[in-house]
Every structure is written in C-alpha cells, then in structure tokens.
Amino acid sequence: MKIALIGYGKMGQTIERIAKDRGHEIVSIIDIKNLEDFNSAAFKSADVAIEFTRPDVVLSNVRKCFSVGVRVVSGTTGWKAADLKDEVEKNGYTLFWSSNYSLGVNAFIALNKYLAKIMNQLDAYTPSMTETHHVHKLDAPSGTAITLAEGIIENVDRVNGWTLTPDLQKDKMPISSIRRHEVPGIHTICYDSEDDYIEITHSARSRRGLALGAVLAAEFTCGKKGFLGMDDMLKF
Ligand SMILES: NC(=O)c1ccc[n+]([C@@H]2O[C@H](COP(=O)([O-])OP(=O)(O)OC[C@H]3O[C@@H](n4cnc5c(N)ncnc54)[C@H](O)[C@@H]3O)[C@@H](O)[C@H]2O)c1
Structure with a gap:
C-alpha cells in the first residue's frame, strides 16, 4: 500500500517505522515546511494519508486530501471529526477517525x-x-x-x-x-x-500500540468509502 504521512512528529515517525515493517511504501511526508506537497504527484498517488498533526490544522489538512481524492486516516484529537460525517457521506469521501488507535x-x-x-x-x-x-x-x-x-x-x-x-x-x-x-x-x-x-x-507502555492501530486502520480503509471508525474495524 502507498501511504502519505501528514505530520512528522512523535506519531508520524513511529507510524513510518511500523508501516515500513509491514511492507508499505511511504510516498510522501508533509509537515509545516513543505505544505505545498499536498499538490505533488507523489502525494496524490497515495492509497491513504495518515494525519497526526494539531487540532487547529486538521480540518484544513483533511479537506486538502478530499480535494485531491486521497483517503484519510486521522488521529489528531481536540476537534469534532463527527461534524464532517454528512460532508464525507454526501460527497463520497473517505475519513477514518479515532481518538485512540490502540x-x-x-x-x-x-x-x-x-x-x-x-x-x-x-x-x-x-x-x-x-x-x-x-x-x-x-x-x-x-x-x-x-x-x-x-x-x-x-x-x-x-x-x-x-x-x-x-x-x-x-x-x-x-x-x-x-x-x-x-x-x-x-x-x-x-x-x-x-x-x-x-x-x-x-x-499504555509506549506510542507503538497507537501507531500500529493507525496503520491497521489505513489497511482497513484502503478501497473503502465513508465515515469510518474503530467500531467498523474491530466489531467488539
Ligand atoms: N488518536 C490517537 O490514537 C492518538 C495517539 C497519539 C496522539 N494523538 C494526537 O495526534 C496529534 C499529534 O500527536 P504527536 O504526538 O505526533 O504530536 P507532535 O507535536 O509530535 O507532532 C505533530 C506534527 O505536526 C506537524 N504540523 C503542524 N502543523 C502542520 C500542518 N499544517 N501540516 C502538517 N503538519 C503539521 C508539526 O510540525 C509536528 O511535526 C495530537 O493531536 C495528539 O493528541 C492521537
């Protein structure tokens, strides 16, 4: 699977390691110094983007993904992802969000x-x-x-x-x-x-379990549409 990372902080870097270990390719890494890469061919080639940034920028990042047809898995907290449900379903976008991927x-x-x-x-x-x-x-x-x-x-x-x-x-x-x-x-x-x-x-002993769950969510999201969450993936 081709993965783009948005946010290359503590979570982004841990997710990169786990995604590579599971055989995925990281095609683009976007952080504050290269925001123009949302328009790059490499970013647009991603099967899914994994977004871990900040509450004040997540909405704009998610919408940038929608605008170029890239599915999004977001773990950023401190915003109301559920407010996007109608927009996602009406337009055939894909957003997987969880407050905790462990x-x-x-x-x-x-x-x-x-x-x-x-x-x-x-x-x-x-x-x-x-x-x-x-x-x-x-x-x-x-x-x-x-x-x-x-x-x-x-x-x-x-x-x-x-x-x-x-x-x-x-x-x-x-x-x-x-x-x-x-x-x-x-x-x-x-x-x-x-x-x-x-x-x-x-x-939690470390961030590893959170990052692994985000990569599993990206694998689950690939090829799907709609507003998704851990209940769809785990069905406990
Ligand atoms: N859902 C979960 O399971 C889970 C787990 C851990 C952390 N989180 C949340 O994920 C978010 C990130 O956590 P972290 O520990 O990696 O934080 P962090 O501060 O280590 O990393 C955030 C990164 O986002 C970058 N960034 C800021 N603005 C950006 C923009 N406009 N576009 C792209 N990148 C931008 C920063 O430069 C930084 O590198 C926080 O909201 C945190 O609460 C969620």
Whole structure:
C-alpha cells in the first residue's frame, strides 16, 4: 500500500517505522515546511494519508486530501471529526477517525460501556475519571477520555455530561486531567460508594500500540468509502 504521512512528529515517525515493517511504501511526508506537497504527484498517488498533526490544522489538512481524492486516516484529537460525517457521506469521501488507535484501549472502551450498563442499576456508585499524559499534550481532557465519558453518559441515566470543574457543575461526571513527564497515556474510571469502589485502568507502555492501530486502520480503509471508525474495524 502507498501511504502519505501528514505530520512528522512523535506519531508520524513511529507510524513510518511500523508501516515500513509491514511492507508499505511511504510516498510522501508533509509537515509545516513543505505544505505545498499536498499538490505533488507523489502525494496524490497515495492509497491513504495518515494525519497526526494539531487540532487547529486538521480540518484544513483533511479537506486538502478530499480535494485531491486521497483517503484519510486521522488521529489528531481536540476537534469534532463527527461534524464532517454528512460532508464525507454526501460527497463520497473517505475519513477514518479515532481518538485512540490502540487495540487495548478499544477493548477498554468496550469494557467501559459494559460496566456502565451494569452500574446504571447501582445508584450508590458515583463515576469519575482521571487521565494522565505527557506535558506536551495540547488538549484536555484527552480525546480518549471524552470517548470513555460518552460511553458512560450514554449508559448511566444519572450522568448528564462531563466536566473539568466539578465544583461548578455538580450533575456532571468529573474528569481530572494530569500532565506529567513523558507519560504516553493512562485512563482510570472509578465508581465510588460509601462501602467500596470499582476502578478500571488502561495504561499504555509506549506510542507503538497507537501507531500500529493507525496503520491497521489505513489497511482497513484502503478501497473503502465513508465515515469510518474503530467500531467498523474491530466489531467488539
Ligand atoms: N488518536 C490517537 O490514537 C492518538 C495517539 C497519539 C496522539 N494523538 C494526537 O495526534 C496529534 C499529534 O500527536 P504527536 O504526538 O505526533 O504530536 P507532535 O507535536 O509530535 O507532532 C505533530 C506534527 O505536526 C506537524 N504540523 C503542524 N502543523 C502542520 C500542518 N499544517 N501540516 C502538517 N503538519 C503539521 C508539526 O510540525 C509536528 O511535526 C495530537 O493531536 C495528539 O493528541 C492521537
């Protein structure tokens, strides 16, 4: 498969190594110094572009891919990819987006939904979440924390949203965002009661699992159309 990389930072470089190990060809690498390459023949020849940049540029990057007919897998967080669903489906574009490409995290997301369905019946337990990431991360809470929160909001009737400022919004589930050293990502969900608490945690050892998942998503996306996500690929 011919892959273009958009964003050659921590994720872009890890994805390059894994994609090459899996026998793919990197035909173009675009970062801030060569944005004109979106119009190059090499970029247009890609079967799929993998985009890991910044929340303030992702929309423009994705639309540049659409305009030259290149399918996109994006992992950039801190924007609402779902807002593009209608545009993608109406025009026959292809966008795969996930807030987290790790297979382990996606198992954790499925477990979170299952636990939430059970805890909906147990009013004595109050849910909360903590997410810890490296100090370079721009958005808070993490995109994964928002996905996990949505799994709880959809399934626990007494939770009406999430908040980073629980003192001000008592009906919302509190999320604490901690930024520490080079932590790749830890998410903990806790259901607390007077008598006991239940806690589930996913802890990433490195970025490798995230990058592998993005390459697997690119392989899945090749030849497909529409607005795609991890649920389409993994079907847990
Ligand atoms: N979905 C996931 O599984 C997942 C995993 C890790 C990181 N992320 C997200 O991916 C994004 C990138 O993470 P990272 O750790 O690689 O960050 P990074 O800062 O290491 O890399 C970002 C790169 O994008 C480049 N860039 C900036 N503007 C650009 C533009 N207009 N066009 C092309 N390139 C541009 C920067 O120069 C930099 O090289 C962040 O939003 C992060 O939260 C998502």
